[in-house]
Amino acid sequence: MTEPTLQSLLRKLPSVDALLHMDSIREALSNHPRKLVIESLRYAIETQRQRILRDPESPDRVDASPRFVARLALEHLQSSSDYTLRRVVNATGVIVHTNLGRSLLPQEAVDRLVTLCRSYNNLEYDLERGQRGSRYVHAEAVLCELTGAEAALVVNNNAGAVFLVLNTLARDREVVVSRGQLVEIGGSFRIPDVMRSSGAALKDVGCTNRTHLRDYEGAINERTAALMKVHTSNYRIIGFTAEVTLEELVTLGRQYRLPVIEDLGSGSFVDLSRFGLLGEPTVQEAVKAGADVVTFSGDKLLGGPQAGIIVGRKDLLDQCRKNPLTRALRVDKMTLAALEATLRLYRDEARAMEAVPTLGMIALSPTVLEEWAQGLAALLREADSRGVLEIKVRPCFSQVGGGSLPGQNLAGHGVAVSSTVLSPNRMEMLLRANKPPIIGRIESEQYLMDVRTIQPDEWPIIREAFVRMLERAEGREETS
Numbered sequence: 001m002t003e004p005t006l007q008s009l010l011r012k013l014p015s016v017d018a019l020l021h022m023d024s025i026r027e028a029l030s031n032h033p034r035k036l037v038i039e040s041l042r043y044a045i046e047t048q049r050q051r052i053l054r055d056p057e058s059p060d061r062v063d064a065s066p067r068f069v070a071r072l073a074l075e076h077l078q079s080s081s082d083y084t085l086r087r088v089v090n091a092t093g094v095i096v097h098t099n100l101g102r103s104l105l106p107q108e109a110v111d112r113l114v115t116l117c118r119s120y121n122n123l124e125y126d127l128e129r130g131q132r133g134s135r136y137v138h139a140e141a142v143l144c145e146l147t148g149a150e151a152a153l154v155v156n157n158n159a160g161a162v163f164l165v166l167n168t169l170a171r172d173r174e175v176v177v178s179r180g181q182l183v184e185i186g187g188s189f190r191i192p193d194v195m196r197s198s199g200a201a202l203k204d205v206g207c208t209n210r211t212h213l214r215d216y217e218g219a220i221n222e223r224t225a226a227l228m229k230v231h232t233s234n235y236r237i238i239g240f241t242a243e244v245t246l247e248e249l250v251t252l253g254r255q256y257r258l259p260v261i262e263d264l265g266s267g268s269f270v271d272l273s274r275f276g277l278l279g280e281p282t283v284q285e286a287v288k289a290g291a292d293v294v295t296f297s298g299d300k301l302l303g304g305p306q307a308g309i310i311v312g313r314k315d316l317l318d319q320c321r322k323n324p325l326t327r328a329l330r331v332d333k334m335t336l337a338a339l340e341a342t343l344r345l346y347r348d349e350a351r352a353m354e355a356v357p358t359l360g361m362i363a364l365s366p367t368v369l370e371e372w373a374q375g376l377a378a379l380l381r382e383a384d385s386r387g388v389l390e391i392k393v394r395p396c397f398s399q400v401g402g403g404s405l406p407g408q409n410l411a412g413h414g415v416a417v418s419s420t421v422l423s424p425n426r427m428e429m430l431l432r433a434n435k436p437p438i439i440g441r442i443e444s445e446q447y448l449m450d451v452r453t454i455q456p457d458e459w460p461i462i463r464e465a466f467v468r469m470l471e472r473a474e475g476r477e478e479t480s
């Protein structure tokens, strides 16, 4: 196309001023800050200008009409005013999904959060003595009651808990750990790195698959500060293996007067073996076995808010409390409010099983899940009025996630969708672009939603999303 036509097309692009007079933009101005609206208009004009310039052969293929540019601007405005942290529907079947916010809080914890955040509270005020108090007392009593430990301390997360414990008890000294337990959790939490940055020196002993008590004993010297056991929460070594039990390590620790630290990772209060989940020691067991310090997460199997919980010997935890790092790792009132409410549920295990969503989702039986999947499938078939989707219920496996119970799957059911007009990838993309986004997975060429992690009140959201997805798919058919 000739130069003058290109120029005339560029000139046809509407100005910001002209767009500002359009009804749709005026309406936007009443709901959004003027600055953001103008920014979006500039963005839309510039986008179309670039498109014209990139297509010099036939720049008239680019829509330069004010209506189109305004629509583009409004779309941009909408996406730039969305929250970046948003709710999503977790249809992955991974219960403690690290990318999707880990555990859902129990209703009791949410209510506590709301109550305590809307009023002043005694976070650091001793109501009996009428003077300054400590924020650390709030969850401590219930933690000691539940775990049988002498003392408890809550910090920002379990990585922080491990860091604080090592920095307090082992800085400039050595900590003996089995080579089979040098875990990387992901998100750059690696036991050797955490240890190095905490100032403790790692003394790794044994072999990847086998470590014996004599390996630990042989590594003890005058620089040794502690013996440490790390729960290999996200992988499993199988075959010709040997691990030293916590009890054996405790006996050795007592003999050499060395504290034994156990990083449990998930840290459950409930024995999950009755759900077929094996090998996840409870916090009570670790305390009972004599571990001097035990650390675990608040938002993995415990099902509470993000937190790092340290329980154990009072003299050692008092040392941690005095470490200036504790201030840097401290939790806020929201964490304490939600944690205390979650912990109190565990006073009655049956109640915890009902009220803690993470536990509830683990406990769902395949029969119930099949019923749910049938229900959701029926709802989605209703949404598919033209019958372009094939919607089936099929067995699938869910996971606990959060790096707990690796290789152990929970049998359940999902809704599998396939179609001749929509590829599984396109379905995944459109549902992920929904508001709120729906996150499922693709398995055997089908789009699969595991009903275990879908909350009952989310069914209508998924139905709506399917209606919109089909509208878009059909719109695409017409234009192509």
Ligand SMILES: *Cc1c(COP(=O)(O)O)cnc(C)c1O
Pocket: 157, 158, 159, 160, 162, 183, 185, 189, 230, 231, 232, 233, 234, 263, 264, 265, 266, 296, 297, 298, 307, 308, 402, 403
């Ligand atoms: C998850 C995990 C951590 C880190 O806990 P965060 O709460 O994510 O900080 C540390 N150690 C082990 C063994 C873990 O599984």
